[in-house]
Amino acid sequence: MATSHSKITSAEGRGIVVRGDEIDTDRIIPARFLKTITFDGLEHHLFEDDRKQLKERGQTHAVDRPEYQGAHVMFVASNFGCGSSREHAPQAIARWGINAIVGVSFAEIFAGNSTMIGLPLATATAQDIERLMAAVEADPTVPCRLDLVAKTATAGSVTVPVSMPDSLRSALMSGDWDATSLLVDRYDEVEKVAADLPYVSGWI
């Protein structure tokens, strides 16, 4: 009964650069937009408060820049997605049109949540991320690509090696990134493990 999802081996398109370390999930999607029972429309509030504050200073957030509209590959810095477990954060990013994020590092729960919705994340050294970001900023029209097979990220003429946890990479490549089908299979094995736990069996 295991249903497979699409196999994700690469993501490509134009790039978008979101600079800054420690961009937390409250900044990606402020908590007030979690007052919903669906994920619909979250993309409209992506980075909402950061965007507004920059606008007030006469600056423009990456997400509002005309040259980045329609981008599919996002480049970020370190510990991106730190903070809460809200899946609304990767949901908002994916619904905005992003198919892959390449950064220096990601917070763990954010990384897990992203994989669960088929949004691949890859990391590269700070120097290599800087080269990718510089290439996109110099010419936002250059083609960008995350290649899961070759484990590389490309922005125009810059191609760098990237890392991904093997389990997440293979889950995306095999189409098993939505683990639920695997987990609900063979429930007899689950029951066997549960029965051996004294707190489940009732301390008999």
Place this chain on the structure above:
Amino acid sequence: MARTLFQKVWDAHTVRVLPNGQTQLYIGLHLVHEVTSPQAFAELRERGWPVRAPQRTFATIDHIVPTRAQARPFADAMAESMTEALERNCRDYGIKFFDLASGSQGIVHVIGPEMGLTQPGMTIACGDSHTSTHGAFGAIAFGIGTSQVRDVLASQCLALSPLKVRRIEVNGALRPGVYAKDVILTIIGRLGVNGGTGYAYEYAGEVFDRMTMDERMTVCNMSIEGGARVGYVNPDDTTIEFLRGRPYVPKGVAFDKAAAWWRGMASDPGAPYDDVIRLDGAEIAPTVTWGINPGQSVAVHAQLPRPDDSPSGDRAGLVEALDFMGFRAGQPIAGTKIDVAFIGSCTNGRLSDLREAAHVVAGHHVAKHVRALVVPGSQKVAIAAEKEGLDQIFRDAGFEWRGAGCSMCLAMNPDRLEGREVCASSSNRNFKGRQGSPTGRTLLMSPAMVAAAAISGEVVDIRSFPVAAPAAV
């Protein structure tokens, strides 16, 4: 072979290794709340899956619940519909719901331990990053996203990769005026906000051995602020005595059996660790965050960092934080004027936290320009505090006494900062916009320090604050 608690719990709950190399891990307790579950239940319905273990699943409302006007329907239509969705989901799937009428409602990480649902040696999952709190009992507790909430509902399992284990030993004795909150803020300051990525933190040593369960929960709660998804303390007599007699804890002979199993789950002497860090408890000072992540903190008697004197990699972050906070490099943190004081949250909203704060405020009055509120972590905490007269001490001092909920920790309810207000807060996150105003500013500190700041109208050192004699409380 000697094993850590993490390894023992992991091994006991492993169902199988999945084709992608992840482990299918059985989850012993699933806690559900209104914000991260509706989409998960919707998908369950869509796929026609049942909830596999409703008897191991418990729900409450905390994030969106108003702490003042709690009559239904809530004034906020969206809060009302989220509550109705959870009510319907619990009813349809046979899940126990600690709702407002139950007398047991509260912040999910306060009520789990309070009801005795949280027990040593368990795996626990909840769609909230502060699920690490439950590690205080020697459970392995994961904060998860909504798709994983769906997984646990549908299969009582998660697909996860094992974590490394870092033992953080704090020995010696804490000095007066230094609390569990200061210990964890100091650890995060030392190891960094992403230092724990890929790790479970095992908190050990004399300081944690002596801590109460409430204090251990404060520490484990903020593990995620240091990047560690899981944090735990090995179960001991303190753990076992805390659990004795609680509603969901076994009784009689079964309790003795349970206690023996719980003890056996503690890390073995000589267990291998991927990393060990040692700190001296006596060196920890009352700590206050000054910036926009929980790692940006200083001792209350110290000055803010100077970006020019900092490693180049940190400079941009420090400049951004100083700019957002409107603070000067090198300025002292003590004396910073505050507008709001918030005592509560899953970090510091338990009875002992309210006692500490009440002890500080007794005989004083909140500064004229300060809006101060106390939000108990659960209905049971509120009742116990009222029985001791703590609510009256707070009210007499000019604090508002509210109903249980997450309140101003994340402002998904009517409690929030306005404009550029500065809030002395006993919560866990000082991110930009966290407390509801996009430009609001948060200073994290212990409940006692929040209380002292509320009275003084500015950040003060609790060690020099004139606390009334204990008899006054």
